Amino acid sequence: MLNEDKPHFYGRRQGRRLRKAKSTLMDSFLPSLKLNPENPLDFLPKGKKLYLEIGFGDGDHLAEHSKRNKDIYYIGAEVFKNGVANLLSLMTGIKKNEEISGEIALLPERSNNVKIWDNDIRLLFPLLPNACFDRIFLLFPDPWPKKRHANRRFINPENLKTLARLIKPGGILRVATDHNTYKFWTLRQMHQCPDFVWTATCGKDWKNPPADWVETKYQRKAIREGRRPVFLDFRRK
Numbered sequence: 001m002l003n004e005d006k007p008h009f010y011g012r013r014q015g016r017r018l019r020k021a022k023s024t025l026m027d028s029f030l031p032s033l034k035l036n037p038e039n040p041l042d043f044l045p046k047g048k049k050l051y052l053e054i055g056f057g058d059g060d061h062l063a064e065h066s067k068r069n070k071d072i073y074y075i076g077a078e079v080f081k082n083g084v085a086n087l088l089s090l091m092t093g094i095k096k097n098e099e100i101s102g103e104i105a106l107l108p109e110r111s112n113n114v115k116i117w118d119n120d121i122r123l124l125f126p127l128l129p130n131a132c133f134d135r136i137f138l139l140f141p142d143p144w145p146k147k148r149h150a151n152r153r154f155i156n157p158e159n160l161k162t163l164a165r166l167i168k169p170g171g172i173l174r175v176a177t178d179h180n181t182y183k184f185w186t187l188r189q190m191h192q193c194p195d196f197v198w199t200a201t202c203g204k205d206w207k208n209p210p211a212d213w214v215e216t217k218y219q220r221k222a223i224r225e226g227r228r229p230v231f232l233d234f235r236r237k
């Protein structure tokens with residue numbers, strides 16, 4: 001039956017069939033890292049920072065950022081099954097062609113500070129309390145460049161209202177894009193949104209990656225194809 005309340009998702013949920021190792025990671029290891037929708041913040045120790053990455057793709061940024069910052073807790077959201085499997089591979093060190101024998105565990109250099117929401121992030125939003133995130137990353141979101149698809153873009157007044165509810169005052173929404181239309185769209189939407197202020201004071205603040213940046217698959221693709229990414233930080237008022 002059609003669920004009228006469920007937002008429509010336009011992207012891909014699955015690509016190529018997963019190799020055996022990744023399929024095992026999805027079946028046997030993902031359940032231990034999945035967010036508990038009954039009590040989504042039950043893994044967060046009191047007083048610790050919480051970051052959210054929306055649409056983590058292959059997981060390069062989330063895996064590395066969470067490895068570098070063991071004292072920060074993360075929720076990663078991604079609907080694309082192959083991306084989730086890749087993140088699990090990065091976090092366990094298990095490669096796609098590897099034979100898995102014995103118990104699967106996080107790499108010893110990692111701490112257990114990541115929870116995964118393997119679904120549309122918009123379904124998680126209503127389950128989260130106000131002002132729970134210190135930071136939200138939206139890195140290289142699908143640009144939906146055609147005008148008639150503009151309503152599919154993640155940056156829109158409804159989602160911004162929700163993000164403003166979820167980010168603590170002083171917290172950061174970081175958007176990266178390599179797409180000119182999406183850059184201007186984001187700046188216009190953010191300018192019209194009373195809850196955020198753009199932190200940039202000069203060109204290098206948004207033309208160069210921030211200090212804690214980790215390169216992503218889509219960033220590499222953009223650079224290969226001659227597009228220059230921008231990095232836009234907005235502070236919650």
Ligand SMILES: C[S@@+](CC[C@H](N)C(=O)[O-])C[C@H]1O[C@@H](n2cnc3c(N)ncnc32)[C@H](O)[C@@H]1O
Nearest residue numbers: 055056057078079080120121139140216217218
């Ligand atoms: C263009 S890719 C960028 C991936 C990654 N951030 C990177 O920079 O390589 C956008 C990703 O966002 C995911 N995505 C789009 N809308 C989403 C949503 N509502 N909830 C969760 N993931 C979403 C897509 O499945 C896709 O993997």
